Amino acid sequence: MILVIRPDATLEQIDHVIETVRELGFTPHVSRGESRTIVGVIGDEAKPQVENFSAIPGVEQVHRILKPFKLASREFHKPDSAVYVGKVKIGAGSLAMIAGPCAVENYEVMDTVAKYVKAGGANILRGGAFKPRTSPYAFQGMGEDGLKILKDVGQKYDMPVVTEVMDPRQVDLVCRYTDMLQIGARNMQNFDLLKECGKANKPVLLKRGMSATVKDLLMSAEYILAEGNKDVVLVERGVRSFEDSTRNMLDMSAVPNVKGQSHLPIIVDPSHATGRPDLIPAMCRASVAAGADGVHVEVHNCPEKAMSDGPQALLPHQFLDLMGDLRRLATAMGCEFWAPPEK
Ligand code: PEP
Ligand code: MN
Numbered sequence: 001m002i003l004v005i006r007p008d009a010t011l012e013q014i015d016h017v018i019e020t021v022r023e024l025g026f027t028p029h030v031s032r033g034e035s036r037t038i039v040g041v042i043g044d045e046a047k048p049q050v051e052n053f054s055a056i057p058g059v060e061q062v063h064r065i066l067k068p069f070k071l072a073s074r075e076f077h078k079p080d081s082a083v084y085v086g087k088v089k090i091g092a093g094s095l096a097m098i099a100g101p102c103a104v105e106n107y108e109v110m111d112t113v114a115k116y117v118k119a120g121g122a123n124i125l126r127g128g129a130f131k132p133r134t135s136p137y138a139f140q141g142m143g144e145d146g147l148k149i150l151k152d153v154g155q156k157y158d159m160p161v162v163t164e165v166m167d168p169r170q171v172d173l174v175c176r177y178t179d180m181l182q183i184g185a186r187n188m189q190n191f192d193l194l195k196e197c198g199k200a201n202k203p204v205l206l207k208r209g210m211s212a213t214v215k216d217l218l219m220s221a222e223y224i225l226a227e228g229n230k231d232v233v234l235v236e237r238g239v240r241s242f243e244d245s246t247r248n249m250l251d252m253s254a255v256p257n258v259k260g261q262s263h264l265p266i267i268v269d270p271s272h273a274t275g276r277p278d279l280i281p282a283m284c285r286a287s288v289a290a291g292a293d294g295v296h297v298e299v300h301n302c303p304e305k306a307m308s309d310g311p312q313a314l315l316p317h318q319f320l321d322l323m324g325d326l327r328r329l330a331t332a333m334g335c336e337f338w339a340p341p342e343k
Contacts, residue, residue, distance in 0.1 A: 001040075001041040001045055001050065001053070001062065001063065001064050001065060001070075002038055002039070002040055002041070002062070002063040002064075002065060002070075002075060002076055003017060003021070003038065003039040003041060003053055003056075003059050003061075003062055004036065004038055004059070004060050004061040004062075004063065005017065005036065005037040005038065005039065005058055005059060005060060006058055006059070006060040007035060007036060009037070009057075009058035010058070013057050013058030014030075014037055014039075014058060016056065016057065016058065017039055017056050017057075017058050017059060018030060018039060020052075020056050021039060021041055021053075024047075024049040024052065024053075025043060025047065025049065026041045026042060026043035026047075026049075027041070027042040027043060027226075028040070028041060028042075029041075029042065029071055029076075029225075031076060031077050033077075033078070033079065038076065038077070040070055040071050040076045041053070042070060042071070042226065045064060050062075063075065067261070068215070068219060068222075069215075069218040069219050069221070069222040069262070070222065071222060071225035071226060072218045072221045072222050072225055072232075072262045072263075072264055073218075073261065073262060073263075074260070074261060074262060074263055076263070077263040078263070079092070079263065080092045080093075080259075080263055080265070080293075081230075081263045081264055081265060082094060082265065083203050083231045083232070083233050083264075083265055084203070084231070085124055085160045085162070085179050085180045085203050086160030086179045087160070087340065088123045088124055088160055088338045089338050090233055090265045090267070090293050090294055090338070091233070091264075091265030091293045092265075093334070093335045093336070094293075094335065094336065094337075094338045095288070095292075095293060095294045095295075095330055095335055095336065095337045095338065096123060096124055096233070096265075096267055096293065096294030096295070096296075096337075096338065097117075097121060097122045097123055097124070097294060097295055097297075097323065097326070097337055098122065098123075098124040098125075098126050098162060098205075098267070098294065098295070098296040098297075099113075099117040099120075099122035099124075099125070099126065099296075099297050099298070099299050099319060100113055100114065100117060100122075100125045100126035100127045100298070100299060101113050101126075101127055101298060101299065101300050101306065101313065102127075102128060102131075102298050102300075102306065102307075102308045102309035102310075102312075102313070103127065103128045103129075103131050103139065103141055103142075103146070103306075103307050103308045103309075104127040104128065104129050104141070104142050104146035104147075104149050104150050104163075105142070105306070105307045106142075106149070107149050107152070107153070109300070109301065109302075110127055110149050110150065110153045111153050111156070112301045113299055113300060113301055113316070114153045114154070114156070114157045114159065115157065116299065116301065116316035116319065116320070117299055117316075117319060118157040118158075118159060119320070120316070120319050120320045120322075120323045121323045121327065121337055121339065122159070122319075122323075123159065123160075123337060123338045123339065123340075124159060124160050124161070124162055124179075124180070125150070125153065125154050125157065125159040125160070125161045125162070126161070126162050126163070126182075126296070126298075127146070127149075127150045127161070127163060128141055128146075128163060128164045128182075128308075129141050129142050129143055129144070129145075129146030129147045129150060129163050129164075129174075130143065130146075130163075130164055130165065130166045130167075130170060130174075131164070131308055132164070132166055132184050132186045132187070133308065138308065139307040139308055144173065144177075146163075147163065147173070147174065147176075147177035147178065148177065150163055150177065150178070151177040151178070154179070158340065160179035160180065161177075161178050161179050161180070162178060162179065162180035162181070162182050162205055163177070163178045163180075163181075163182060164181075164182040164183070164184050165181050165182065165183065165193070165197065166184070166187060166193075167193065168190075168192045168193050168195075168196035171193075171196045171197060171199075171200055175200050175201075175202050178202065179202065179203075180202060180203045180204070180205055180233075181197050181200060181202050181203070181204050181205065182204075182205040182207070183197060183204060183205070183206045183207060183220075184207050185207045185208060185209050185210050185237055185272070186209070186210075188206065188207060188208060188209035188212055188216070188217065188220050189209060189212070189216070189220060191223060194220055194223035194224050195223060195224075195227055197224055197227075197229065198223060198224040198225070198226065198227025198228060198229045199227050199228065199229070200229060201229070202231075203229075203231035203232070203233065204224055204229060204231065204232050204233070205233050205235060205296075206220060206221055206224065206232055206233070206234055206235065207235040207237050207269070207272075208234070208235060208236055208237055208239065208254070210238070210239055210240045210248060211239060211240055212239070214251075214254050214257050214258060214261075217234060217254075217258070218234075218258070218261065218262055221234060221262070221264060232264050233264065233265045233266070233267060233293070233294075234258060234262075234264055234265070234266040234267070235266070235267055235268070235269050235296060236250070236251055236252070236254040236255060236258075236266060236267075236268045236269070236273070236292075237268075237269040237272045237273050237296075238250045238251065238269075238272060238273030238274070239251055246273070246274045246275060246276060246279065247272065247273070247274060247275025247276070247312070248272065248273050248274070248275070249273075250268070250270060250273035250274060250283055252268070252283075252286055252287070252290050254266070255268065255287065255290040255291055255292045256290060256291055259291060265293035265294070266292060266293060267287070267292050267293050267294035267295060267296055268283070268284070268287035268290075268292045268294075268295055268296070269295075269296040269297070270283035270284050270287065270295070270297065271296065271297050271298040271309070271312050271313075271314075272298075272309075272312070274312070275311065275312045276311075276312065277311075277312060277313065277314050277315075277318065280297060280312070280314060280322075281314075281318070281321070281322045281325070284297065284322055284325075284326060285325055285326065285329055288326055288329045288330055288333060289329060289333065291333070294337075295326065297314055297319065297322075298312060298313045298314065299313055299314045299315075299316060299319045300313035300314075300315075301315070301316055303315070323337075
């Protein structure tokens with residue numbers, strides 16, 4: 001349910017609304033917009049106390065949200081939300097370019113790839129230290145040593161970093177080293193992990209599960225928001241299909257589909273969606289044209305020696321060319337890739 005607060009309500013009245021919602025046994029979530037404050041009310045809408053909400057001074061309207069996701073819905077927050085990762089703004093016209101190797105392999109590779117992607121205009125550096133691999137015999141990631149390398153390299157190039165967290169017990173550790181927590185496709189419905197990340201004070205990059213619907217994705221985002229973490233960025237990374245010439249099938253319609261239903265930023269990951277460097281640039285361009293709030297790509301200076309996802313990595317010069325195209329497209333779309341202010 002949503003309580004729309006009167007534009008002339010005093011701060012005391014708003015505080016009183018929040019207190020009363022709590023006293024009636026519901027959980028309030030406040031969204032302060034430029035002209036309006038809205039209070040999302042989570043709880044059993046069948047309770048008779050619901051009738052009382054319209055009587056609280058300062059409340060102008062009471063709306064029931066019919067969608068199963070509430071805090072993630074457009075009804076709760078009309079304008080596009082922006083999420084900050086360090087200084088980097090994602091959403092509301094500001095685009096993210098998240099780039100880096102699939103896994104943190106060693107300092108040298110991380111440093112080399114970071115140098116190239118930074119020069120190309122990437123604004124967030126990625127690299128997995130805990131890798132969800134199909135085979136238990138495949139490289140599982142460097143763990144904490146990898147987190148240290150990622151953090152050091154991020155600082156060296158003045159880029160915030162994002163890395164995957166696979167287990168609720170890893171959240172504290174990963175938070176010490178990263179600027180953004182990634183929840184991978186395989187863990188999109190790991191509800192304990194979603195709740196733990198919802199309690200963390202880091203933004204979350206939530207990837208769509210490979211057999212998840214758009215609604216499932218938004219419900220998973222709701223788990224994080226319901227714990228109090230408002231900073232969620234969604235990722236379309238393709239879903240499983242009968243097509244076997246690409247790694248997954250990229251659902252580009254998920255971008256406007258999510259945007260219609262939710263205020264949360266959504267970016268696209270054509271690397272995991274297609275698994276093919278020959279298709280990735282076109283799909284990145286399509287993402288920006290579809291209105292995505294950014295793109296996520298894997299880049300490696302020597303894909304043949306990469307310890308995971310080498311075949312889908314872009315080479316540094318391919319990344320550079322791609323960014324040139326994407327910047328022009330972004331201008332045409334009335335947005336821009338976030339860049340640090342010139343010194
Ligand atoms: C990754 O980003 O390296 C990754 C494992 O992605 P996904 O969870 O989308 O498969
Ligand atoms: Mn990968």
